[in-house]
Amino acid sequence: MKNDLASRPWKGAEREYDLLKELVIALAVVGALVLALSFAFGSPDDKSITLQSWAKAAPSDFVATAASELGGTSGTAGYGPPYNSASDGQVIGPINLQKLGGVRIPIDAAAVFVTTPLAKVSTDPAVTTAMSQWTGASADQQAKWAGDYGDAITKAPDGDYTKVATGDYGPVPAMTAALLASAQQGSLDGVLGNQGHFFDTNYTDSLLFIADGTYLEDQARAQHLGGDQWGMMNETGSYPGQSWLWLYTFWYQVEPFSSSGNADALVWGLMMLLTLGFVIVPFIPVVRSVPRWIPVHRLIWRDYYKAHPR
């Protein structure tokens, strides 16, 4: 009979309740809070990283990243769907939703990040010659040159690309140096990823290229925004960020997710399950009875229970 009472229109005592007045008061109070918080704390707005600022601040990282794009060893080059088929991507047990999504944003890392923009920005005959040498080489040779050069940068003193050991790196040093020079001059920002349109609102290529380097992550970690620093829910400065993502971010901090190669897919799978559970709470036995067992409702409706003791 208890459910019957809840499903019937209330026939008991009523009290005056002015919904419009309540909304107006709420608007006044919330408005005052918004203004006070905005005046007191403002909002974060750290400048974005450009290809130019990256190339100037961390030239060796830029060059090493460009070499990894040429060699097919960068994060994007080996990513898998939706950018390419270099890998199958992450799985949830036997289910591979990433592969199911398909390669819908195709990216040939070497072409998109290095050779195509270089062909657009460089008029240096030496670079043209290097590009010809690169184009004329086999894929294996290209990978060896780029891989060896990347390794040499890693082993160089301070990881400085200008101090690499002598070796056969083919045209890679010339190409990456030319790309670095154009980036430092600021000409690469308007070229990389540009599909030939006058207008552009899609920064997929530039962002993937920047994210393939370590500079972006270094800056983020310095602001405590790393994945293992609850970074997904935070933002620069001491702002609350997306605190509502705390549960999503939490799973990345604990095993088995924190060390799994399929962490993203597993966390997403788990969160989708929990989200479904949250939405259908009214139909989940036990969970839907928790409010009856833990009497927080006695506090919420204390006036009613006091006026109507059993």
Add this chain to the structure above:
Amino acid sequence: MTIDETTADAPTTWTGHLRRRFFGTFPPEKLLPETQPEYVTSWIYVFGVATIAALIFIIGSGLVLTLQGPLWYHSSSLGHFVNSTHLWSVELFFLFMVVHLWGKFWMAAWRGRRAATWITGGICFLTSVGTAFTGYVMQTNFDAQWIATQAKDGLNSVGIGAWFNVLNLGQMLLFHVALLPLVLGGIVVWHVLLVRKHGVVPPIDAIDPSDATVEGAAS
């Protein structure tokens, strides 16, 4: 019999059917009541309307930001302030909504055929998370770069990123200022109408007011 009486009894047009259905379900005294059951006295009830108030400030500040475009707030102190009000409206919105949701959980507010009210409330929360997220990735600053490049991995890992590309500023901008606010606004209206339709859920183990003996003894 007048035309009015005829249409009132049995509408013959689609419009008439819609009017009878809507005002039959939501008569004015139900849509905008001046009283509530005696048990509607807790502070917890304030958080629903506080959430709506914060949403109004989000929409208002967002509309002001749209007047000058997504880059305005980087170079204008007024723009930056409006951006701050947008941010803090969102923070308060989520704070109020989470308290509202927890309150409704402990009240088991889905009782009495109110499951759809709970479900639409839950979908409001999820849509709000998505809307806020698209706002974070279209800030055109360092935060946007970092959040977008990190979030893409999660979305790509379950195939969503193939269609919902967080690195595509134009797509995120339109999701944030047009598509998701429309969806969220629609669900919020639906949620509020359901609350008005079913009324506020009575207390757990409430005494049936129609049972005169028990009610009399209780009072």
